[in-house]
Amino acid sequence: MPFPKTKRLMIEAGYTYHEQKRCPCGERMELWNTPKGELLPMNPMPDDDSEAISHFATCPKATQFRRKK
Numbered sequence: 622m623p624f625p626k627t628k629r630l631m632i633e634a635g636y637t638y639h640e641q642k643r644c645p646c647g648e649r650m651e652l653w654n655t656p657k658g659e660l661l662p663m664n665p666m667p668d669d670d671s672e673a674i675s676h677f678a679t680c681p682k683a684t685q686f687r688r689k690k
Contacts, residue, residue: 622634624673625673626672626673627666627669627670627671627672627673628666628668628669628670628671628673629669629670630673631653631673632669634656635655635656636653636654636655636656636661637653637654638651638652638653638654639651639652639653639654639660640652641665644662644676644680644682645682645685645686646680646681646682648664648676648679648680649665650662650663650664650665650676650680651663651664651665651666661675662675662676662677662680663675663676664676664679
């Protein structure tokens with residue numbers, strides 16, 4: 622299943638908003654729970670038609686937070 626493209630589609634797919642935080646890079650991000658219960662950092666989405674973009678895609682410090690395989 623492809624990742625939802627908007628906030629509205631995320632909600633319809635079972636993602637739930639958790640909280641808003643500031644990333645160590647300094648930018649605001651929203652934490653969402655995935656349908657499997659994992660936390661997903663997203664760039665802020667002020668309205669239902671906002672584009673859903675993972676914060677990892679735009680964060681300059683993303684490599685510091687990646688899980689080791």
